[in-house]
Amino acid sequence: MTITIVAGARPNFMKIAPIISAIQNKKSLGININFRLVHTGQHYDKNLSDTFFDELNIPIPDVNLDVKSGTQAEQTAAIMIDFEKELKNNPCDLVMVVGDVTSTMACTIVAKKAGIKVAHIEAGIRSGDINMPEEINRIVTDSLTDYFFTTSEYANRNLKQLGVPENNIFFVGNVMIDTLLKNKSRFKKPEIWDTLKLEEKKYLVITLHRPSNVDEQNQLRSLISQVVDLAKNLPVIFPVHPRTQKILNGLNLKFKNLHLINPLGYLEFNYLVKNSFGVLTDSGGITEETTVMNIPCITLRDSTERPETCEIGTNVLVGNDSEKLSLAFNRLLSENWKKGGTPELWDGKAAERIVNDLIEIYQL
Numbered sequence: 001m002t003i004t005i006v007a008g009a010r011p012n013f014m015k016i017a018p019i020i021s022a023i024q025n026k027k028s029l030g031i032n033i034n035f036r037l038v039h040t041g042q043h044y045d046k047n048l049s050d051t052f053f054d055e056l057n058i059p060i061p062d063v064n065l066d067v068k069s070g071t072q073a074e075q076t077a078a079i080m081i082d083f084e085k086e087l088k089n090n091p092c093d094l095v096m097v098v099g100d101v102t103s104t105m106a107c108t109i110v111a112k113k114a115g116i117k118v119a120h121i122e123a124g125i126r127s128g129d130i131n132m133p134e135e136i137n138r139i140v141t142d143s144l145t146d147y148f149f150t151t152s153e154y155a156n157r158n159l160k161q162l163g164v165p166e167n168n169i170f171f172v173g174n175v176m177i178d179t180l181l182k183n184k185s186r187f188k189k190p191e192i193w194d195t196l197k198l199e200e201k202k203y204l205v206i207t208l209h210r211p212s213n214v215d216e217q218n219q220l221r222s223l224i225s226q227v228v229d230l231a232k233n234l235p236v237i238f239p240v241h242p243r244t245q246k247i248l249n250g251l252n253l254k255f256k257n258l259h260l261i262n263p264l265g266y267l268e269f270n271y272l273v274k275n276s277f278g279v280l281t282d283s284g285g286i287t288e289e290t291t292v293m294n295i296p297c298i299t300l301r302d303s304t305e306r307p308e309t310c311e312i313g314t315n316v317l318v319g320n321d322s323e324k325l326s327l328a329f330n331r332l333l334s335e336n337w338k339k340g341g342t343p344e345l346w347d348g349k350a351a352e353r354i355v356n357d358l359i360e361i362y363q364l
Helices: 010-028 050-055 072-089 102-113 133-144 153-161 175-186 191-195 217-230 242-248 266-274 284-293 322-333 350-361
Strands: 002-007 034-039 094-098 117-121 147-150 169-171 204-207 236-239 258-261 278-281 297-299 315-317
Touching: 002 010, 002 072, 002 102, 010 034, 010 050, 010 094, 010 175, 010 350, 050 266, 072 102, 094 102, 102 117, 102 133, 117 133, 117 350, 147 153, 147 350, 153 169, 169 350, 175 266, 175 284, 175 350, 191 266, 204 217, 217 236, 217 242, 217 322, 236 266, 266 284, 278 284, 284 297, 284 315, 297 322
Parallel strands: 002 034, 002 094, 094 117, 117 147, 147 169, 204 236, 204 278, 236 258, 278 297, 297 315
Antiparallel strands: none
């Protein structure tokens, strides 16, 4: 069989790496399974894209659709137009999409209209917040998917409530954790560590990119000001996402303990996270990584599509509530943070399970 694997943005790259490795392992054993890697180009910043291919040993994509930026509609349309041509020129048995970015939804629609089955990695997760573009992507993708590969029992339950047949749901675990565990020993100290004379467990990491946090200047200014104030004398390291940088440029923020840096590669960023005192983020994926690394995590969102990181892991939701944020900081600074655990099947073997399931489905 031939699988077209779609990757479009930073979170996708960490998820496809172990799947590609698992396919290559099976192929080396004589199993007739092949893949074609399509990079849509949705993330085009080198530190958000190319670096991850190098660091995670992902093969050079067979094609880069190079769609770059635009509105949600413009980007979706550009991906669909180019991916339709890609499938016409390079037929396949299955299109595999991962996560919940624009590329995930757009390529799923194109595949189904072309009569090609779709496998969705990380199917079934829901935040319940329809104002998030990612939530719309999840809903549309899962309404068309044929094979649902899930990370948790929460996701399984969501899919069953939608009427998805149980034999189409495959509870395999979390491929992003496969990548984390495989590369943990390779984490690399970033240049900023020595420049700022950082010390283990004596600084915070913050990432922000959600429109609700960064699109409105006053909201972003207020949020960062409160975080910096609550952090006391702890350095706050802020790798700035390109969309956030545009807004920050107009704020002229100057705080002694706030350090704005360029986006980091996978190995350097996770070195910072692993050695931090705590993380503040509005990213779902980072809450998974902090849970497995047992790092306190404060999520600046009202809802999460990964409830297991709160109920089992180290994550706490505070949204845009300044009082909740203050309370969370008090717990953090008093070193009274909850002890987290690792969700079921987040053991580094999810990709292997996915490929084994596909081999069984297609009787290879």
